[in-house]
Amino acid sequence: MTAEDTVAGVTARAVDGDGRISITLQVNGREQRIQVRPHHTLLEVLRNELGLTGPREGCGVGMCGACTVLVDGRPVSGCLLPAALAEGHELTTIEGLEGPNGELHPIQQAFVDHTGFQCSYCTPGFILTSKALLAEQPDASRDEARAYLAGNLCRCGSYVKILDSVMDAKERLKG
Amino acid sequence: MDSHPSFAPSGTQMQVPGMLDANLRVRGRVEYAMDAKLPGMIHAKLLRSPHAHARLVSIDASRARALPGVIAVITGPDLANRDDIYPYYGPIFRDQSVLVMDKARFVGDPVAAVAAIDLDTAQAALDLIDVEWEELEPVLSLDDALAAGSIVHDEPPRLGQTFADIIVRTEANSNICNHFKLRKGNIEDGFAQADHVFEDVFTSPPVQHVPMETHNCVAWWENGVLRLISATQMPFSVRAQLAEIFKVPQTRVRITVPTLGGGYGAKTYAKVEPVTAVLAQVTGRPVRLHLTREEEFVTITKHGMQIRMKTGVTRDGKIVARHSTCYFNTGAYADIGPRLIKNGGFGTGGPHKIDNVWVDSYAVYTNLAPAGAFRGYGVSQAAWAYESQMDMIADRLGWDPYEFRMKNLLNEGEPVMTGEPMYDAHFKDLLATAAERIGWDANVKAVRHGNKVRGKGLSVIIKASVTPSTSSASVKLNEDGSLQILSSAVEMGQGAETTLSVLGGEVLDLRLDQVSITHPDTDFTPYDQGTSSSRNTYSMGTAVKMAVEDIKQQLFRLASDDLEVAIGDLEVFRGRVQVKGVPERSVGYGDLVRKARAGNLLATAVYASNGGLDPETGQGIGSVHWHQAAGAAEVEVDLDTGRIEVLKYHAGVYAGRIANPAQAELQTEGNIAFGLGQALYEEMIYDGGQLQNGNLADYMIVSIEDMPRQISLDVLERHESHDIHGIGETSLPPCMPAVGNAVFRATGVRILDLPITPEKVLRGLRANARPQAHVQEIDA
Numbered sequence: 042m043t044a045e046d047t048v049a050g051v052t053a054r055a056v057d058g059d060g061r062i063s064i065t066l067q068v069n070g071r072e073q074r075i076q077v078r079p080h081h082t083l084l085e086v087l088r089n090e091l092g093l094t095g096p097r098e099g100c101g102v103g104m105c106g107a108c109t110v111l112v113d114g115r116p117v118s119g120c121l122l123p124a125a126l127a128e129g130h131e132l133t134t135i136e137g138l139e140g141p142n143g144e145l146h147p148i149q150q151a152f153v154d155h156t157g158f159q160c161s162y163c164t165p166g167f168i169l170t171s172k173a174l175l176a177e178q179p180d181a182s183r184d185e186a187r188a189y190l191a192g193n194l195c196r197c198g199s200y201v202k203i204l205d206s207v208m209d210a211k212e213r214l215k216g
Numbered sequence: 217m218d219s220h221p222s223f224a225p226s227g228t229q230m231q232v233p234g235m236l237d238a239n240l241r242v243r244g245r246v247e248y249a250m251d252a253k254l255p256g257m258i259h260a261k262l263l264r265s266p267h268a269h270a271r272l273v274s275i276d277a278s279r280a281r282a283l284p285g286v287i288a289v290i291t292g293p294d295l296a297n298r299d300d301i302y303p304y305y306g307p308i309f310r311d312q313s314v315l316v317m318d319k320a321r322f323v324g325d326p327v328a329a330v331a332a333i334d335l336d337t338a339q340a341a342l343d344l345i346d347v348e349w350e351e352l353e354p355v356l357s358l359d360d361a362l363a364a365g366s367i368v369h370d371e372p373p374r375l376g377q378t379f380a381d382i383i384v385r386t387e388a389n390s391n392i393c394n395h396f397k398l399r400k401g402n403i404e405d406g407f408a409q410a411d412h413v414f415e416d417v418f419t420s421p422p423v424q425h426v427p428m429e430t431h432n433c434v435a436w437w438e439n440g441v442l443r444l445i446s447a448t449q450m451p452f453s454v455r456a457q458l459a460e461i462f463k464v465p466q467t468r469v470r471i472t473v474p475t476l477g478g479g480y481g482a483k484t485y486a487k488v489e490p491v492t493a494v495l496a497q498v499t500g501r502p503v504r505l506h507l508t509r510e511e512e513f514v515t516i517t518k519h520g521m522q523i524r525m526k527t528g529v530t531r532d533g534k535i536v537a538r539h540s541t542c543y544f545n546t547g548a549y550a551d552i553g554p555r556l557i558k559n560g561g562f563g564t565g566g567p568h569k570i571d572n573v574w575v576d577s578y579a580v581y582t583n584l585a586p587a588g589a590f591r592g593y594g595v596s597q598a599a600w601a602y603e604s605q606m607d608m609i610a611d612r613l614g615w616d617p618y619e620f621r622m623k624n625l626l627n628e629g630e631p632v633m634t635g636e637p638m639y640d641a642h643f644k645d646l647l648a649t650a651a652e653r654i655g656w657d658a659n660v661k662a663v664r665h666g667n668k669v670r671g672k673g674l675s676v677i678i679k680a681s682v683t684p685s686t687s688s689a690s691v692k693l694n695e696d697g698s699l700q701i702l703s704s705a706v707e708m709g710q711g712a713e714t715t716l717s718v719l720g721g722e723v724l725d726l727r728l729d730q731v732s733i734t735h736p737d738t739d740f741t742p743y744d745q746g747t748s749s750s751r752n753t754y755s756m757g758t759a760v761k762m763a764v765e766d767i768k769q770q771l772f773r774l775a776s777d778d779l780e781v782a783i784g785d786l787e788v789f790r791g792r793v794q795v796k797g798v799p800e801r802s803v804g805y806g807d808l809v810r811k812a813r814a815g816n817l818l819a820t821a822v823y824a825s826n827g828g829l830d831p832e833t834g835q836g837i838g839s840v841h842w843h844q845a846a847g848a849a850e851v852e853v854d855l856d857t858g859r860i861e862v863l864k865y866h867a868g869v870y871a872g873r874i875a876n877p878a879q880a881e882l883q884t885e886g887n888i889a890f891g892l893g894q895a896l897y898e899e900m901i902y903d904g905g906q907l908q909n910g911n912l913a914d915y916m917i918v919s920i921e922d923m924p925r926q927i928s929l930d931v932l933e934r935h936e937s938h939d940i941h942g943i944g945e946t947s948l949p950p951c952m953p954a955v956g957n958a959v960f961r962a963t964g965v966r967i968l969d970l971p972i973t974p975e976k977v978l979r980g981l982r983a984n985a986r987p988q989a990h991v992q993e994i995d996a
C-alpha cells in the first residue's frame with residue numbers, strides 16, 4: 042500500500058539550517074510536533090524522534106512488514122513513507138493498541154495465548170495487519186487471513202501459530 | 217562418554233507458558249540491542265570494497281574527516297600502524313582484519329569506518345573517501361579455487377586460541393582452508409561387496425540467514441573498560457576476541473546481550489563488534505553500528521557446497537560402502553568453516569548402518585561473502601546429498617524408498633559413522649510415523665489431475681550437537697524463597713529463558729513467578745560456550761539443574777537440623793521442605809535461608825561434555841547424543857509452468873524429554889518454513905563476485921502463503937528419558953530432500969542442485985520423455 046494519495050497535500054515549507062522541516066503527526070491519538078529532514082521515513086521518525094520502538098526495520102524496501110504502521114486504519118510500510126506525507130492522518134503503532142494501563146487488545150491477548158511468535162521482531166507488524174484485516178473482514182477465513190498477511194514476513198516461521206492467533210482473535214472480537 | 221546427569225522429577229505446580237515475557241513482546245516493548253540509546257551516542261557506517269579481489273593501493277579519508285558532523289574516520293592502514301591493537305579476528309584462524317589492510321577479499325569487505333553525529337552524515341562521508349584499488353584475479357567458484365591460479369589468502373593462517381575439537385590441516389599455496397578425514401572400516405572391501413555402485417554429485421547454494429533484526433551493537437569505553445550491548449549468540453567468544461584485539465585482560469571487556477530478533481547461526485562469533493569497538497575507542501563516545509539488510513547479506517552465509525557421493529549396495533538392499541568428497545565454499549574468511557566441514561563431512565555417513573565409509577571434506581576459500589554457522593550446520597548440505605541419493609538408488613533398482621531406508625537405518629547399539637554406538641535410536645519410529653501421516657503408498661508414485669501432478673517424498677537425518685562443549689550456571693535462592701538464575705544463554709526467540717526457568721524451578725517445585733533469569737552479562741553471568749548447535753536446552757539446562765539440585769541439598773541439610781529428621785526422609789513440595797508425605801512437618805525455603813543467616817544460598821555448576829574424533833580416522837565420540845528427524849512432503853507440480861506447491865508437510869523429531877511444548881512446536885514449524893525456503897527459493901546469486909539479489913525484494917523467503925496448508929508434527933517424547941534433545945535445527949535438513957524426492961516421484965525429474973525452481977523442473981520435464989506407467993490418472 043502506498044500513500045500516493047497524500048502527495049498532493051504537501052506544500053513547500055521552510056527548511057531550517059540543519060535541513061529540517063517542522064511537521065505535526067497524530068500518533069496513537071496524540072499530536073506530536075517534530076523537526077525532520079524531508080527524506081526521513083515515518084519509520085525513522087517514529088523510532089528516532091518519538092522513541093517508539095515497536096515499528097522495526099526488516100528490509101527497508103517495503104517487503105517484510107516489520108515496520109507496519111496503521112495509517113487511517115490501513116497497514117502501510119513505515120519504511121517507504123516519507124514522514125512529512127503522514128501529516129494529517131491518524132497513525133497507530135503497536136504502542137497505541139494497548140489500554141492506558143497496558144491492558145492487552147484482544148488480538149494481542151490471542152498472540153500471547155497461542156505464542157504466535159518466537160523472537161517477536163515481526164509481531165507488532167503482524168498484530169497491526171491483523172487488526173486491519175479483522176476491521177475490513179470480521180469473518181475472514183484462514184485462507185483470507187493467509188492472503189492478507191502475505192506481506193508480513195516472519196523468519197522464525199511462526200506462521201502456524203500466527204494464523205491460530207488471528208483466527209482466535211476473530212472470535213474474541215466478535216465477543 | 218560421561219554418563220548423563222539425571223534430571224529431577226517434574227514439579228507439580230509448574231505451568232509452562234510459551235514465553236515468559238510474552239506480554240512485553242506483543243506490546244512491541246521488548247528491547248533488542250538496536251533499541252539501546254546512550255547519551256552522546258554517534259552512528260557508524262562502513263565503506264566496503266566494490267571488488268571481489270583487489271589490492272588496496274591507497275586510501276585517503278581527509279575529505280571525509282573534514283565534513284561537519286564527522287567525528288572520526290578509521291581506515292585499514294590506520295589500524296596496521298597501531299601497535300596497541302592486534303587487528304585480526306576469526307574463531308579459528310585470525311584471517312579477517314577489522315578493516316581491509318592489504319587486500320579486499322569479497323565485494324563488501326569493509327575498508328574504512330566513519331562515525332558521525334547522525335546516519336545521514338556518516339553516509340555522506342563515505343562518498344568522500346578516496347580509495348585506489350588494483351584488481352586481482354578473483355576466485356569465484358569451486359573450480360577457480362581448486363585450480364589455485366589465484367590465492368585468496370597468501371599467508372599461512374594465523375592460529376589463535378580455539379576449541380578443543382578443532383582439527384587443523386591446511387595446505388600451503390592453495391585455497392584449501394581445512395580438510396577433515398573420516399576413515400571407517402575398509403572402503404575397498406566395502407565396494408567389493410557391493411553389487412551396485414552409484415555415484416552422483418549434489419550441490420547446495422549459499423543462502424543467508426535473514427534474521428529480521430540485522431547485526432548491530434553499541435560500544436563505548438568506560439574507565440578503561442570496553443562495554444558492548446550486542447546482538448550476539450556468543451558473548452564469551454566475542455569478549456575473548458575483543459580482549460585479544462585490544463590486548464587487555466578479558467575482565468576489561470564487558471558484553472551484555474538483550475533478546476535477539478533471530479539468529480539462526482548468523483550471530484555466532486565476532487562480527488560487527490571489533491570495528492565498532494575501535495570507533496568507540498577513537499572517538500571516546502558510544503558508537504552504534506547497525507547493518508542494513510544489504511550489508512547483512514554479505515556478512516555471513518550458509519556454505520555453498522558440492523558433494524560427490526559414491527554408495528555401494530548389495531542386491532538385497534544393504535548399503536555396504538560410501539565414499540564422499542565434500543567441498544564447502546567458506547568464502548573470503550574461514551569463520552567457523554574449518555569446524556563445520558567436520559560435521560558436514562561425517563554427516564554424509566547419514567543415519568544408516570554403513571560399515572565402510574570414507575570422507576574427505578574440505579573448506580575452500582573463494583572471493584565470495586564469508587560462510588559460517590547456519591541452522592543445520594553442514595548437515596542440510598549432507599542430507600540433501602544422501603537422502604536424495606537414497607531415493608535415486610531405490611528408483612534405479614526398483615525398490616520402495618521407504619523399505620530401502622527401513623532396511624538400513626541404525627538400530628540401537630549399532631555404530632554411527634564416527635564409530636560410537638547409537639543409543640536411544642528412533643529413526644525407524646520417526647520414519648514410520650512420517651510415512652503414515654503422509655499416506656505413503658509404494659505402488660502409487662504420482663497422481664495426475666489434468667496438468668497438475670502430485671507426489672510424495674520421505675527423508676530421515678542424523679545430526680550431532682557440538683561436542684565437547686561447556687556450559688555453566690549460577691543460582692541464588694533468596695530469603696523469600698525466590699530463585700534467581702544467572703545464565704549466559706541467549707534468548708533469540710527459542711524460549712531459552714523460559715525453558716531454563718522451568719527446568720530450574722521444577723527442581724524446587726516453585727511457581728514460575730518465583731523464578732527469574734538474567735540476560736547474559738559477561739561480568740556477572742558465568743561462562744557459556746554459546747547459544748548454538750541446539751545445545752542450550754541440553755547443556756545449559758543440565759548446568760542449571762545441577763546448580764539448583766545443589767541448592768536443594770543445602771536446603772535438605774538445613775531442614776534436617778530444623779525438623780530433626782534424616783535427609784533421606786525429606787522432600788520438596790511447593791516451595792517448602794517437608795517430611796516425606798507429612799505436609800504438617802515442613803519449613804519454607806525462605807525460613808531456612810533466614811535461620812541459616814546466609815543471606816542467600818548460592819550454587820554454581822559446570823556441565824562439560826566429553827568427546828572428540830581421531831584426526832586421521834574421524835572415529836571417536838562425535839556427539840554427546842545424536843539428534844534424529846524425519847520429514848515427509850506431498851507436492852503438486854504444475855506441468856505447464858513447473859511451479860511447485862507443497863500441499864502437506866510432516867516433521868518428526870526426537871526430543872527425549874520435552875521441556876517446553878509450545879516452543880518445541882514453534883521451532884519445528886520454524887524449521888519447516890526455513891527448509892521449504894531452501895528447498896524451493898533461496899539462493900544467493902552472484903555475477904562476477906557481485907551479489908545480484910542481496911535484498912528482500914529479490915531474495916525470496918517463505919511467507920505465510922507459502923506454508924503448506926496441512927502441517928503435522930511428531931515431536932517424539934520418551935517420558936522415561938532423562939535426556940533433553942535440543943530441537944532447534946533437527947527437523948530442518950529433512951525438508952529439502954523430502955521435497956526433492958516428492959518432486960521426483962511426481963514428475964520423474966531429479967534435481968541435484970538446490971533450489972528446486974520451476975525452471976529446473978520444466979527443463980527436466982522437457983528432457984525426460986518419461987514413461988507414465990505408474991501414474992494414476994484422476995479426472996480433473
Ligand code: FES
Binds near residue numbers: 099104105109
Ligand atoms: S522494513 Fe518496511 S517493509 Fe520491511
Ligand code: FES
Binds near residue numbers: 161198
Ligand atoms: S517471530 Fe521472529 S521473525 Fe517472526
